[in-house]
Every structure is written in C-alpha cells, then in structure tokens.
Amino acid sequence: MFQANWTSVTAFFFLGFSHYPKVEVIIFVLCLLMYLSTVLGNIILISITVLDSHLHTPMYFFLSNLSFLDIWYTSSALTPMLANFISGKNTISFSGCASQMYFSLAMGSTECVLLSMMAYDRYVAICNPLRYPLIMNKKVCVQIAAGSWVTGCLTALVETVPVLQLSLCGNNIINHFTCEILAILKLACVDTSVVQLIMLAISVFLLPMPMLLICISYAFILSNILRISSMDGRSKAFSTCAAHLTVVILFYGTALSMYLKPSAVNSQEIDKFMALVYAGLTPMLNPIIYSLRNKEVKVAVKKLLIRNTFRNVFISTLKY
Numbered sequence: 001m002f003q004a005n006w007t008s009v010t011a012f013f014f015l016g017f018s019h020y021p022k023v024e025v026i027i028f029v030l031c032l033l034m035y036l037s038t039v040l041g042n043i044i045l046i047s048i049t050v051l052d053s054h055l056h057t058p059m060y061f062f063l064s065n066l067s068f069l070d071i072w073y074t075s076s077a078l079t080p081m082l083a084n085f086i087s088g089k090n091t092i093s094f095s096g097c098a099s100q101m102y103f104s105l106a107m108g109s110t111e112c113v114l115l116s117m118m119a120y121d122r123y124v125a126i127c128n129p130l131r132y133p134l135i136m137n138k139k140v141c142v143q144i145a146a147g148s149w150v151t152g153c154l155t156a157l158v159e160t161v162p163v164l165q166l167s168l169c170g171n172n173i174i175n176h177f178t179c180e181i182l183a184i185l186k187l188a189c190v191d192t193s194v195v196q197l198i199m200l201a202i203s204v205f206l207l208p209m210p211m212l213l214i215c216i217s218y219a220f221i222l223s224n225i226l227r228i229s230s231m232d233g234r235s236k237a238f239s240t241c242a243a244h245l246t247v248v249i250l251f252y253g254t255a256l257s258m259y260l261k262p263s264a265v266n267s268q269e270i271d272k273f274m275a276l277v278y279a280g281l282t283p284m285l286n287p288i289i290y291s292l293r294n295k296e297v298k299v300a301v302k303k304l305l306i307r308n309t310f311r312n313v314f315i316s317t318l319k320y
Contacts, residue, residue: 009172012097014090016081016177017272027276028085031078034280038074041287042067048297055297058136059125062118063290065145066247069114070283073107076100077279081177097179102160104279105181108255109206110152115248116210116217117144122241123217127224155202162195176272178279183271211252218245243290250285254278 017024045067049060080100084090092100125132163181169189176183181199185192221241228234254277290297 009168010094012092012172012174015175034284035078038284039071042071045287058121058141061141069107069111074283076103077178101179101181102156105156105159106153109155110148112206112210113148113151116213118244119214119217126221246289247286250282
C-alpha cells in the first residue's frame with residue numbers, strides 16, 4: 001500500500017557528506033568510534049545495574065532503560081550509514097528506509113518521555129524521601145517505563161504513516177546520511193502542510209511539554225535543596241541530579257534545534273551535523289556522564305573488576 005503511494009520508489013540514495021570528500025573518512029571514523037563507544041558504554045552500564053544489588057533502585061532502573069534505548073537509537077541511525085560507507089553504495093531499500101525512520105522517531109520520542117519521568121523520580125526522592133519507596137515502588141516504575149515506550153512507539157507511528165502515504169514522484173535522492181523524516185518530506189511533490197502540522201503537534205507534545213515538567217520538577221528540587229542546612233546534604237542532593245540534568249540539556253538542546261527551529265533556517269548541511277550530535281554524540285556521552293558523576297556507579301565498577309580479577313586468578317590456579 002505504502003509503496004504505491006510513494007510512486008514505485010523501491011530504493012533511496014543518500015548524499016550523506018559527499019559534498020565534503022576530504023572529511024568523509026574523518027566523519028566515518030568519528031561515527032564508528034561514537035557507535036562502538038555508545039554500545040560498549042551502555043552495555044557496561046546495564047550490566048552493572050543488573051549485577052549489583054545495591055543499584056536495584058528506581059533511578060538505575062530508568063537509567064538501564066535509557067541505556068537500552070540509546071543502543072537501539074544509535075544503531076538504527078548510524079549502522080546503515082557505516083555499512084554504506086564501507087560498501088560504497090549509499091543506498092537503502094524502501095522497507096529499510098521506512099523502518100529506519102520509524103525506529104529513530106520511536107527511540108527519540110521514548111527518550112523525551114523517559115527523561116521527564118526520571119526528573120519526576122528525582123523530585124520524589126529529594127522532596128519526599130520518606131514516601132519515596134512507597135510512591136516509586138516496583139509496579140509504578142514498570143508502568144512508567146512501559147508508558148514511555150508505548151507513547152514513543154505510538155507517536156512515531158502517527159508521524160511515519162502519513163509520510164509513507166505522500167507521493168514522491170520518483171524522487172529518491174535523500175540529502176542526508178539517514179532516512180530522517182524532515183529530509184524525506186523534502187522529496188514530496190505534493191502539499192505536506194497536514195503532515196507538518198501533525199509533526200508540529202507531536203513535537204510540542206514531546207519537547208516543550210516534557211521540558212516544562214522537568215523544569216517544574218527541578219524548581220521544587222532546587223527550592224528543597226536550598227532549605228537543607230548542611231553543605232554535605234546540599235552537595236549530595238545536587239550530585240544525584242547533576243548527571244540527569246546534564247543529559248537533559250544535551251538531548252533537548254539538539255532536539256529543539258532540529259525539530260522546532262524557525263522555518264527561515266533551512267540549511268540541510270547544519271541539519272546533518274546536528275543529527276550526528278543527536279544520534280551519535282549524546283548517546284555516547286550518557287553513560288560517561290552518569291559514571292563520572294555518580295559514586296555508586298564507580299563503586300559498582302570497582303567491585304565488578306575486583307570480582308572478575310579474583311575469578312580469573314582462581315580459575316588460572318585451578319588449571320595449574
């Protein structure tokens with residue numbers, strides 16, 4: 001059904017960064033390093049939160065979801081680009097483009113909701129510490145995480161389906177390195193105002209609204225922290241929020257610049273480099289930020305390293 005609407009387009013060609021042949025190899029190497037670092041860093045973070053019983057808390061449960069999400073998001077955005085660069089084809093099938101567009105939107109939308117829920121978790125932990133175990137119990141945490149995933153997947157479906165029904169009149173050259181929805185819209189040879197209105201409504205729902213919830217949560221958190229008399233107490237409260245707040249600024253900063261920029265600003269090259277930051281750099285920095293800013297994660301890593309070292313030494317001794 002969709003293929004007929006796309007006027008027999010069966011494959012797409014990416015222009016990527018072909019306008020910059022001298023830096024294409026550098027971009028490929030940087031993207032490869034970002035992808036490997038993202039996958040490795042987030043897998044380590046997930047493993048730590050699963051294996052260390054001290055990290056079986058709501059905050060680390062949501063952090064594991066964020067890490068899992070980042071792996072899938074970066075994989076959907078960067079792996080086709082890396083594969084195309086190696087093969088030299090720079091093509092993607094119709095079904096592959098549709099899948100990539102959907103999964104990128106779904107993962108990005110889910111992260112918007114999940115980050116706002118993580119802010120709420122920090123609000124409850126700092127402003128209602130005595131009721132925290134009761135409010136953020138296991139059932140509630142699972143419901144919040146599931147709700148974030150369902151919301152992200154459904155909103156992505158609402159955005160993707162109308163785009164797949166547009167007529168492209170044979171236009172199949174994408175001035176991007178991925179099937180980014182804004183780049184696909186530029187191929188349409190029909191009026192896209194309805195689709196753009198749908199995207200604007202969803203963008204407002206997934207960007208400014210969660211940001212407002214985050215700001216409200218942190219306003220209450222800051223007010224509560226300022227009432228703490230001891231400097232150690234203030235420092236500890238700030239440290240539990242600093243990592244999340246840094247990730248929020250990175251994620252929403254790049255997302256807002258991409259999806260809610262003024263219509264007068266229409267530089268595809270800027271969009272491509274912003275997409276690299278959004279799809280590669282931010283997911284790579286998330287586990288680094290959380291590990292560097294969090295003493296519990298550092299302690300858990302040390303425990304795992306010591307445990308594995310002793311295990312290897314013991315196994316080696318048994319062999320001899």
